[in-house]
Amino acid sequence: SQQGEEDPQALSIQEGENATMNCSYKTSINNLQWYRQNSGRGLVHLILIRSNEREKHSGRLRVTLDTSKKSSSLLITASRAADTASYFCATALIYNQGGKLIFGQGTELSVKP
């Protein structure tokens, strides 16, 4: 499988529910970043978690990182219709000094009002 795979590919929930998206990767990383993309629009940076961190919070977002399992999760609590978007994880490899990011396929989140 590829560096940066998200699951599920699509997730549909009701407003107010929590949404959890997972990302797995193969190669050792320096950091992992989560992005949101509204349909046909740009990538909005959500959060960066470094390889020596296990959990980070930003507002309604909670990101965890388990380097032993090479996986990360993004939790959006109390979801809103405006959270409807595609969510991508992107990894910065430990040996790559140039800052290149490798993106996963993304999870398409639909939050129904």
Place this chain on the structure above:
Amino acid sequence: EPEVTQTPSHQVTQMGQEVILRCVPISNHLYFYWYRQILGQKVEFLVSFYNNEISEKSEIFDDQFSVERPDGSNFTLKIRSTKLEDSAMYFCASSGAGSFSEAFFGQGTRLTVV
């Protein structure tokens, strides 16, 4: 809040023509990137640029592509002799003090080759 800006937002070009996509990265950032996203697919790395030279490029970034930082603010991607398969959303990004910092993306240029 500082942001990465890209122009144009949409470009339509004839196959075989040259296009230049323009980006203004965040002003105090040192690392610059181009990525592309073919419709319905994932975002792919094209090239990274630091200290006025390419630091890494992908297999996609062949001789058809070139990048330039012509002045202190702009960062351009030139695609020579465009092909139908070059149709995609092209994103510029920049990151700050270290290559391992947050990368901020522009809104993208949708390139359509006809």
